[in-house]
Amino acid sequence: MGTLALLLGARDLAFGASIIAVRVWPAADYTRVTIESDTALSAKHFMAENPSRVVIDVDGLELSPALRELVGKVRSDDPFIGGVRVGQNQPRVVRLVLDLKQATAPQVFTLAPVAAYQHRLVFDLYPTHERDPLLALIREKESAEQQAAKAVQDALGEFIGRLDKPVLPAPAASGALAAPPVAAASAPMTPAPAPEPGGKMERLIIVALDPGHGGEDPGAIGPSGLREKDVVLQVALQLREHINALPGMRAMLTRDADFFVPLHERVRKARRVQADLFVSIHADAFMTPQARGASVFALSRNGASSATARWMADHENAADLVGGVNIKAKDATVVRTLLDMSTTAQIKDSLKLGGEVLGQIGKVGHLHRGSVEQAGFAVLKAPDIPSILVETGFVSNPEEESRLRDPRYQAQLVAALTAGIKRYFAKNPPLARQRAL
Ligand SMILES: [Zn+2]
The missing domain is CATH 3.40.630.40 (Zn-dependent exopeptidases)
Structure with missing residues (x-):
């Protein structure tokens, strides 16, 4: 038995993977962590709470300086990862712990060698709740218009911007800025509408x-x-x-x-x-x-x-x-x-x-x-x-x-x-x- 274990150990050392590079690609959509190695790696992962984190055990790997570099590669503004810890969990199993900044659904998968790359082990951290991109786009548009309108108002002087309930005839400002004319008494209680530079568009x-x-x-x-x-x-x-x-x-x-x-x-x-x-x-x-x-x-x-x-x-x-x-x-x-x-x-x-x-x-x-x-x-x-x-x-x-x-x-x-x-x-x-x- 002892001989067998020794033999296995020697074989495993010889076949242990070397890390070629670790890369982190942070983005609002998802953050990706890639571990590139000369041999295919396999990994298991699970989620843990308090603090919220994903724990990844990578098989067939010894802790190495290249792997430790990962810790320094996470940016402080990464939307998903707050920090990384790397340690040798068991002989031949490296444990990576990614502390999470938001509710995350990770995907862990491997990629075969292609183009200039050797074997890649990939962790993609996606948000659990995807935001509505159309809503975001419309809100962004509205706030940009409001800011633009506000800038024009500021430039023309504060008093024009305050003509919500004009007692004087509206000044001959541009259509975009004109307060409701006094004569338009059909809806006297209606507050002044938000300015719409360039006129109202049919749709975005x-x-x-x-x-x-x-x-x-x-x-x-x-x-x-x-x-x-x-x-x-x-x-x-x-x-x-x-x-x-x-x-x-x-x-x-x-x-x-x-x-x-x-x-x-x-x-x-x-x-x-x-x-x-x-x-x-x-x-x-x-x-x-x-x-x-x-x-x-x-x-x-x-x-x-x-x-x-x-x-x-x-x-x-x-x-x-x-x-x-x-x-x-x-x-x-x-x-x-x-x-x-x-x-x-x-x-x-x-x-x-x-x-x-x-x-x-x-x-x-x-x-x-x-x-x-x-x-x-x-x-x-x-x-x-x-x-x-x-x-x-x-x-x-x-x-x-x-x-x-x-x-x-x-x-x-x-x-x-x-x-x-x-x-x-x-x-x-x-x-x-x-x-x-
Ligand atoms: Zn192209």
């Missing part, structure tokens, strides 16, 4: 902006190191500002920080806010460094419009493998079924939108091809939302990489995207919103 137009990749998935990396996930986030954040500045419009980002969002989740987020448009933003690499120019893609029902388009769609659809999706999560299959309902009408509108955007981008930079291309991009499959994917340029082309990094070019690109979206809505006014969900 919502544009879903989808910066590609993020977190574990860097996207393409340029010859001098520019990462696609960073540049597309910069562009999307600026585009949000431009869209939010348009009356009656609001942008919703599928991610506003450096974390990974699975493809089906991007579509689901857009549908949850009943988005009128979906614009996915990318800056990929291509097979040759000479390839250059922007392109715009829509969904296709019958195969790709070119070999390039097919290659691009295959490439983008592989993002979930690199980014890391828990295939056991039950909502993934439901959404996938939904995605197959894509309609001809959606594609028709997407091509119109794509045409407008391509036309505007063509004014500020090179185009890879002069027409909107089509292929089976998973992220464009919302059946009820016109959806395009914009390749802003090839980060693999050294010249385009430096342009994409340049804030002046980014600003031009953002202006072009905004103009394209505006032109689309001018020609295709959105209908009254149907509450489909």
Whole structure:
């Protein structure tokens, strides 16, 4: 028996996993912790209270300095993790304790080696109660309008703002600020309505902006190191500002920080806010460094419009493998079924939108091809939302990489995207919103 135990011990030491890296990706949506190792790891977890924490026991692992680094990698502003403790629970079992800041539903899963990664053990910490994104968007819009109105009022002087019950004729201020005229006596008890700069909109137009990749998935990396996930986030954040500045419009980002969002989740987020448009933003690499120019893609029902388009769609659809999706999560299959309902009408509108955007981008930079291309991009499959994917340029082309990094070019690109979206809505006014969900 003693010999057997010794033999087992020796074998186990030889096969013990080494940690390659630990990474933490905090975000309001969820925080991910990744442990990358040269051998597959397995883990069990349970929740504990007082204080609220998740306890994870990782098998086949000895405590190492690389693992201890995790403690220092949790940021104080992490929405989910308050602190981490790491210890050797038993021989070959490392216990991680994550102290929680809010009610959390963790998902623990493993990912096989892919791209530049070896084995990954992933802990995703999701909130138990998901907030309502549409409600959040409407509230944000209202508070922005109130702030804008208040700023105007302040600028015109306090006394104008206090003309709720004017005894003098209303001053010749802008319509937005005019107090109810004295003559309008039909509802004398009604308090002054909240100011509505730009007039009352029929309804809020919502544009879903989808910066590609993020977190574990860097996207393409340029010859001098520019990462696609960073540049597309910069562009999307600026585009949000431009869209939010348009009356009656609001942008919703599928991610506003450096974390990974699975493809089906991007579509689901857009549908949850009943988005009128979906614009996915990318800056990929291509097979040759000479390839250059922007392109715009829509969904296709019958195969790709070119070999390039097919290659691009295959490439983008592989993002979930690199980014890391828990295939056991039950909502993934439901959404996938939904995605197959894509309609001809959606594609028709997407091509119109794509045409407008391509036309505007063509004014500020090179185009890879002069027409909107089509292929089976998973992220464009919302059946009820016109959806395009914009390749802003090839980060693999050294010249385009430096342009994409340049804030002046980014600003031009953002202006072009905004103009394209505006032109689309001018020609295709959105209908009254149907509450489909
Ligand atoms: Zn991409």
